[in-house]
Amino acid sequence: MSVEAASGALSPVMAFALVGALGVGSQWLAWRLRMPAIVLMLLAGIIVGPVLGVFDPQRDIGNLLSPMIAIAVAIILFEGGLTLNFHSLSDAAAGVRRLVFIGAPLGWLASTLALHYGAGIGWETAAVFGGIMIVTGPTVIAPLLRQARLAKRPANLLQWEAILNDPIGALAAVLAFEVVMVRNTATDAGTATMDFVVGIGLATVLGVVAGYGIARAFKRAYVPEYMKVPVLFTVLLLTFALADTVLHESGLLAVTIMGIWIANANLPSYTELRRFKEHATVLLVSGVFILLAANLEFEALARLDWHAALFVALVILVARPATVLISLIGVDIPFKEKLLVAITGPRGVVLVAVAGLFGERLAAIGVEDGALVGPLAFVLVAATVVLHGFTLAPVARWLGLTGAGVPGVIIVGGSTWSTALAEALKKASVPVVVTDPNHAKLRTARSAGVPTFTGDILSEAAEDRLEFVSYGTVVAATDNDAYNTLVATDLAPEFGRDRVYQLVREKSDSARHSLPATLGGKHFGDEKTLHELRDLMRKGWLFRVTRLTEEFTFDDWRQKRPNAVIYAFVNAAGDIRFVRKDDQVKPGPDVQIISMLPPGSLESEAAKVTPNLPDDLTP
Structure with missing residues (x-):
């Protein structure tokens, strides 16, 4: 020694x-x-x-x-x-x-x-x-x-x-x-x-x-x-x-x-x-x-x-x-x-x-x-x-000098699907803003009372006008796959790679069009492209927010909505987590589920509503 x-x-x-x-x-x-x-x-x-x-x-x-x-x-x-x-x-x-x-x-x-x-x-x-x-x-x-x-x-x-x-x-x-x-x-x-x-x-x-x-x-x-x-x-x-x-x-x-x-x-x-x-x-x-x-x-x-x-x-x-x-x-x-x-x-x-x-x-x-x-x-x-x-x-x-008490979500892309997701987030009390360089594409979001920003999310104007500190999650959902990848890649170091998502790209399953893991954001929901999601919206699919309780558990919810696609969970503190298709999750009470339902789900549910179910299950 x-x-x-x-x-x-x-x-x-x-x-x-x-x-x-x-x-x-x-x-x-x-x-x-x-x-x-x-x-x-x-x-x-x-x-x-x-x-x-x-x-x-x-x-x-x-x-x-x-x-x-x-x-x-x-x-x-x-x-x-x-x-x-x-x-x-x-x-x-x-x-x-x-x-x-x-x-x-x-x-x-x-x-x-x-x-x-x-x-x-x-x-x-x-x-x-x-x-x-x-x-x-x-x-x-x-x-x-x-x-x-x-x-x-x-x-x-x-x-x-x-x-x-x-x-x-x-x-x-x-x-x-x-x-x-x-x-x-x-x-x-x-x-x-x-x-x-x-x-x-x-x-x-x-x-x-x-x-x-x-x-x-x-x-x-x-x-x-x-x-x-x-x-x-x-x-x-x-x-x-x-x-x-x-x-x-x-x-x-x-x-x-x-x-x-x-x-x-x-x-x-x-x-x-x-x-x-x-x-x-x-x-x-x-x-x-x-x-x-x-x-x-x-x-x-x-x-x-x-x-x-x-x-x-x-x-x-x-x-x-x-x-x-x-x-x-x-x-x-x-x-x-x-x-x-x-x-x-x-x-x-x-x-x-x-x-x-x-x-x-x-x-x-x-x-x-x-x-x-x-x-x-x-x-x-x-x-x-x-x-x-x-x-x-x-x-x-x-x-009153902090960002929103609950970290919000920035949705990049002003489609009807983006607006529907933003409305669901608002209903779950999650701050949300929809951005798009095209003013006309934000018309539906503005009509729905959703906060919007017209301009490029990567621009200096966005840094000046948007309080980025108020948001903790980014969803890139424009009709331009390359731009979605750019947004997700550029904002990942600032927001964290586990908090940046993008829609699935067209032809992403092709070896010729596949990208390395260092580019782009995470997929979520049932991992569909914007084109496929628009088709679902035209067929009558819609977003729904459901709060779980001690009496109405996740198993009860899944039994009543076997075809629903889960997109995110919002816990009691207001923190949101987007869900991937293969994630094995089982949330507890006071968690809100944001999901997409096929047409007819709400009507079939309304006939089965009982007094002990949460209010937001009724249409």
């Missing part, structure tokens, strides 16, 4: 594997339990770290810890910038500008005051830490938005503010630290100022040049498709390293600008790049949270007293709301949206990482309370993560 094994230390490989397993495992468990993923990751890191002592990042990873976190934060911020398309900002643009240009300085001032009067630390440390506290944490906001399913505008406000203010907060801390260093050392003020200005200027130039270079190279096919992601990663790391060499933390600004430039360059491969970056970010966010939580030292937290609780309360209840509400005065945004943004300010990875760095630097130049910066940062992050993780969704629902 090695000395390292005997001492309980993990090898670096085992440490990385443990971080990955805990991070991804926490996110999966949170998905299953419908809990905030951030809270579980924080808890997992604390348990394996300071509580059990199984994993100690400083011991098991050593000198690689700081550069790993720095690179991970840079990639996270770049991915955030990559999502910031100016066109998607639309009606939230004015609010974002205010939150960046007015909110950042106001937040700096408010946080500094909260630190000095609440935590009781000196003005020098408060000014440096207050700059860092401008950030609201894209590493936390993204998982929270995914879980809470906020309406588009407040979600945009929170996401853009988090991404744009993160590098600004880091640079504000750099500026304040330069001033403190001048006061406490023999450093010349002019030199420090020049270094700061040059660092920011170089970071901006590097970000623009890198973004422009990537966009131009990809558009002109200077880089083959299979090398685009590796080239992107390499340029990203190089840009971050160059900027950070000149001025520490300016690399965050450079990579954010690079990401925003690429997001607005209209690259043909932009969607694939963004999705790959999103997958990488999920791994990095979970990994960094596990590392920071496991690296926590209870001895450092023990140095805090009641002032820390007062500081956290002032930040959450006073500094954050005042900053947002003052910044958004006069902006044409409903007050309830301003209020939600004002009371939502979770802090994350960037705050802890940068605060720990500057806390050590302040202590090194003789600022005594610099050692308190790291513990205070962790307490603030833990408090806001837990608070907003459990309250954002219910508060947003209370304010």
Whole structure:
């Protein structure tokens, strides 16, 4: 047995594997339990770290810890910038500008005051830490938005503010630290100022040049498709390293600008790049949270007293709301949206990482309370993560700022069959919208009172006008099989492949016309083509919604309707599940069955109706 094994230390490989397993495992468990993923990751890191002592990042990873976190934060911020398309900002643009240009300085001032009067630390440390506290944490906001399913505008406000203010907060801390260093050392003020200005200027130039270079190279096919992601990663790391060499933390600004430039360059491969970056970010966010939580030292937290609780309360209840509400005065945004943004300010990875760095630097130049910066940062992050993780969704629902309480269905294609299915979904209290590029094809749906959208579901107009967060399922049912396949393939990563369906294609059973499993959506019902379904409608088939009870079970329903074709089940919570022909299912009470019945079924049933049957069985 090695000395390292005997001492309980993990090898670096085992440490990385443990971080990955805990991070991804926490996110999966949170998905299953419908809990905030951030809270579980924080808890997992604390348990394996300071509580059990199984994993100690400083011991098991050593000198690689700081550069790993720095690179991970840079990639996270770049991915955030990559999502910031100016066109998607639309009606939230004015609010974002205010939150960046007015909110950042106001937040700096408010946080500094909260630190000095609440935590009781000196003005020098408060000014440096207050700059860092401008950030609201894209590493936390993204998982929270995914879980809470906020309406588009407040979600945009929170996401853009988090991404744009993160590098600004880091640079504000750099500026304040330069001033403190001048006061406490023999450093010349002019030199420090020049270094700061040059660092920011170089970071901006590097970000623009890198973004422009990537966009131009990809558009002109200077880089083959299979090398685009590796080239992107390499340029990203190089840009971050160059900027950070000149001025520490300016690399965050450079990579954010690079990401925003690429997001607005209209690259043909932009969607694939963004999705790959999103997958990488999920791994990095979970990994960094596990590392920071496991690296926590209870001895450092023990140095805090009641002032820390007062500081956290002032930040959450006073500094954050005042900053947002003052910044958004006069902006044409409903007050309830301003209020939600004002009371939502979770802090994350960037705050802890940068605060720990500057806390050590302040202590090194003789600022005594610099050692308190790291513990205070962790307490603030833990408090806001837990608070907003459990309250954002219910508060947003209370304010009416979430998507539909029940995830709805988007039906692509305006046929009579689509309209009949949409009417059945409405009767089952499932939100539904029917879309079609042809206005005339939606006439029947509009007459039936079904919500419609005229336009291409894959267009930017659809992203602007449809609250995608309100829908959880897509059914591609146009008369164009190729378009159905395109819609299902394109929307599958966003909605989940198990939630995207399409009608069976003509000649799909022919080897010449068969498609690989990676294309298209799942089939459902009795797996007929639109042409066959239209024939059934002309012959008198119709949709029916039936609720099962303790007395009227699924077996009873099947016995009375042996020829009915089941299309979907809606459970008591309103969640819908479309059914394939070969699925072996047996739903219980309070489940609604959406099915198609042959002509004459209702008339034959009406003669057999007894008082104990559900009302919706009668015609």
